[in-house]
Amino acid sequence: MLRIERLCAGYGGGTVLHEVSLDVPPGAVQAVVGRNGAGKSTLVHCVAGLVRPHTGRIEISGVPVAGRQPHRVARAGVGLVPQGRRVFSRLTVAEHLVLAAAPWRAATPGGEGWTVARVLELLPRLGARLRHRGDQLSGGEQQMLAIARALLGQPRVLLLDEPCEGLAPDLAARIRELVGSLARSGTTVLLVEQQIRHAVEIADRIAVLEYGRVVYDRPADEARADPGAVAALLSVAAVAEPPASRPRPGVPTAPGPRTDRPRQE
Numbered sequence: 001m002l003r004i005e006r007l008c009a010g011y012g013g014g015t016v017l018h019e020v021s022l023d024v025p026p027g028a029v030q031a032v033v034g035r036n037g038a039g040k041s042t043l044v045h046c047v048a049g050l051v052r053p054h055t056g057r058i059e060i061s062g063v064p065v066a067g068r069q070p071h072r073v074a075r076a077g078v079g080l081v082p083q084g085r086r087v088f089s090r091l092t093v094a095e096h097l098v099l100a101a102a103p104w105r106a107a108t109p110g111g112e113g114w115t116v117a118r119v120l121e122l123l124p125r126l127g128a129r130l131r132h133r134g135d136q137l138s139g140g141e142q143q144m145l146a147i148a149r150a151l152l153g154q155p156r157v158l159l160l161d162e163p164c165e166g167l168a169p170d171l172a173a174r175i176r177e178l179v180g181s182l183a184r185s186g187t188t189v190l191l192v193e194q195q196i197r198h199a200v201e202i203a204d205r206i207a208v209l210e211y212g213r214v215v216y217d218r219p220a221d222e223a224r225a226d227p228g229a230v231a232a233l234l235s236v237a238a239v240a241e242p243p244a245s246r247p248r249p250g251v252p253t254a255p256g257p258r259t260d261r262p263r264q265e
């Protein structure tokens with residue numbers, strides 16, 4: 001369903017992602033975990049069309065989408081729940097939903113797929129907040145709104161960038177449950193998480209990204225059976241020094257040095 005092949009990408013001439021490959025079958029949850037700056041959001045942004053890859057392939061059900069404009073990637077069936085939710089502070093919940101539903105309602109007048117009513121059934125808490133503005137919502141409600149907005153784009157592949165960041169444990173658990181249920185109903189999920197213990201709860205497969213390279217990609221059952229292996233990779237990845245200058249035992253192939261990248265805004 002979602003295939004990423006030897007993807008290289010970065011900013012301002014520097015490279016952040018080095019030959020990243022992932023293969024996510026329909027209805028599976030692929031978690032991508034890694035430390036701050038490992039390249040997780042860059043990967044998600046490449047798939048969503050927000051960052052143009054240098055090289056490599058991204059396919060949705062066999063259709064190449066790498067380098068396409070975000071709206072065309074969305075049309076190919078990709079929905080993004082961005083890090084930090086990015087809801088509009090001055091728009092109400094109802095306005096967010098109507099705006100998100102409009103283009104797709106025009107395309108499928110029969111109301112197939114996700115409708116506002118179906119989304120509110122799934123997320124009843126939003127129904128009780130329809131007149132609230134984005135800046136009047138709690139973090140959990142904003143996250144639910146961000147998910148609702150993505151669902152109204154009728155995604156077959158849902159990209160979630162740290163959806164539980166900053167949420168109270170019970171709300172974070174509710175969001176994970178929700179993501180798990182979406183996958184069980186057939187949506188393919190690419191889930192970015194910093195916390196491996198959260199990712200293993202719902203993922204079918206876990207990949208660890210370190211300095212823009214996939215250094216671990218195994219079924220989540222294996223990670224559950226041996227959480228120490230992934231935790232060790234993550235704690236090793238926490239060392240600030242560039243790996244090329246300091247080879248570390250037990251870590252797969254050391255990636256190249258990080259290049260200094262001017263920020264591209």
Ligand SMILES: Nc1ncnc2c1ncn2[C@@H]1O[C@H](COP(=O)(O)OP(=O)(O)OP(=O)(O)O)[C@@H](O)[C@H]1O
Nearest residue numbers: 011016035036037038039040041042261262263264
């Ligand atoms: N727009 C940009 N311009 C230049 N460099 C960027 C840009 N966005 C990200 N980077 C750099 O790319 C690298 C990877 O960043 P990215 O946001 O993909 O990491 P991440 O794993 O998602 O981190 P976090 O967990 O902190 O969100 C970092 O060194 C970051 O500074």
